[in-house]
Amino acid sequence: MSAVSAPQRAASPDPAGQRVSVAASLLRLSTHIRYENLAAGLSGGVISTVVLHPLDLVKIRFAVSDGLSVRPQYDGVLHCIKSIWRMEGVRGLYQGVTPNVWGAGASWGLYFLFYNAIKAYTQEGRTAELSAVEHLMSAAEAGMLTLCLTNPVWVTKTRLVLQYTADPSKKQYGGMLDALVKIYRHEGIPGLYRGFLPGLVGTSHAALQFMAYERLKRDYSRAKEQPSESLLCPGEYIAMAAVSKVFAVVITYPYQVVRARLQDQHNNYSGIADVLGKTWRNEGLEGFYKGMGPNLLRVIPACSITFLVYEHVSHVLLNQDH
Structure with a gap:
């Protein structure tokens, strides 16, 4: 039973009755909101983003690499990093870090906030643990709510990391706020x-990841004959986060390529179908997986750091240490 669909199925056909039912359900949902989850998710997102932003920049540059002459050509991840370092130094490797920190911090914070609230709402009055499908639905709904609030930040980040010149006077955007104002x-x-629809498709990525993570954590705790919410050691959280992330990335990575190309200021696609068609014709299946190597190099440690920080901070804040 999901937090969104359940009240709609149970509601009266009368529009006024439906509004009252939805309002009551939202009120019940709000009672499960714990801002400790927001703080813990934000902490994990910010720390992992600051540490690993250069790999995110490399991943996006490879994802939009479609042969345009305006783009630098890179032979691989190390060549890309060395080229940016040589031209622009540390500042070049951290282009777009401000919206990335804001976006990642806000996204992880809001995601954990909504996800745990929806899980608790769904769990109301039940003793049995949620099923894999219920975890999937809770994560998908949390992802949709989070994306609605954060998509402009991700557009801004993409535009900033795709500024290839080292000369500040030739850059289209001077920073996060300047980019937001100019885009608007x-x-x-x-x-x-831009990229909102493939971003919605991308909520399936987080949903699959959270489903796998919750299942791994539950089964592992059962094997150790301890409650599923028991605090594990750092290595255990890191391993489960890494496995669940690889599982989700392999299945859903092409949406990230489509989304990045839609948000890219150097190309003009008419929509998702146009991106899909041109990428397939010009680059084949490989085009939809461009940048996945550097992406995995970034997201596996990023996810591991985020989940490790989240689990420990949330246990401290929620007084759930065992």
Whole structure:
């Protein structure tokens, strides 16, 4: 039973009755909101982003690599990092870090906030643990809510990391706020929500990851004959986070390529179908997995750090240490 669909199925056909039922359900859902989850998720997201932002920049540059002459050509991850370092130094490797920190911190914080609230709502009045499908649905709903609030930040980050010149006077955007203002001024709200639809598809990535993570954590705790919410050691959290992340990335990575290309200021696609068609014709299946190598190098440690920090901070804040 999901937090969104359940009240709608149970509601009266009368519109006024439906509004009352939805309002009551949202009120019940709000009672399960714990801001400790927000703080713990935000902490994990910020720490992992600051440490690993250069690999995120490399991943995006490879994802949009479609042969345009405006783009630098890289032979691999190390060549890309060395080239950026040589041209722009540390500053070049950290282009777009501000919206990335804001976006990752807010996304992880909001995601854990919504996810745990929806899980608790779904668990109301039950003693049995949630099923894999219920974890999947809870994570998907949390992802959709989070994306609605954070998509403009991700558009801004993509635009900033795709500025290839080292000369500040030739850069289109001077920073996060400048990019937000210019995108809104020249492209309006649609510009700030470029890539939103593939982003919605991408909520399946987090949903699959959380489903796998919860299942691994539950089965491992059962094998050790301890409660599923028991605090594990760092290595155990890191291993489960890494396995669940690889599982989700392999299945869903092509949406990230589509999303990055839609948000790229150097190309103009008419929509998702246009990106899919051109990428397939010009680059084949391989085109949809460009940048997955550097992405895995970044997201596996990033996810491991995020989940490790989240689990320990949330246990401290929620007084759930065992």
